Amino acid sequence: MIPALAYMLDFFPFKIKGFHSDNSSEYINKNVAELLEKLRIEFTKSRARHSNDNALAESKNASIIRKILGYIHIPQHHAELLNKFNQRDLNPHINYHRPCLFPQTIIDKKGKEKKKSPYELMDTPYEKLKSLENAENHLKPSITFEMMD
Secondary structure (H helix, E strand, O other), X not given: OHHHHHHHXXXXXXXXXXXXXXXXXXXXXXXXXXXXXXXXXXXXXXXXXXXXHHHHHHHHHHHHHHHHHXXXXXXXXXXXXXHHHHHHHHHHHHXXXXXXXXXXXXXXXXXXXXXXXXXXXXXXXXXXXXXXOOHHHXXXXXXXXXXXX
């Protein structure tokens, strides 16, 4: 888990403030907790037997990962090749260039908040990041948008 976590921390160009995992023991161990504490990253975990806690991860698995990789077992001897594909092609596409709908909060006449995701707010995660107020403050100190472009 530590090599995967170290890769993730290095891969993202912005400051990571939180890390959420499911309740599995491969994620919750002394080494992971120590690394996250050292970096002052908040570590949260799902509640046992509450599958809705991981709705984002589960929807990503269903809508992206399974479409590309399918549902069959992937033999271990393909793991290195698959990992290279994920790191080089799939992860950058999903995390920076895949169009996403971003919700907008609308308050109705009764004062009730509703979330809507109009197509006008569709953007890539990278463009959304760049559009944030003081966006460069969210990047790691050694990273600039010019470098990323």
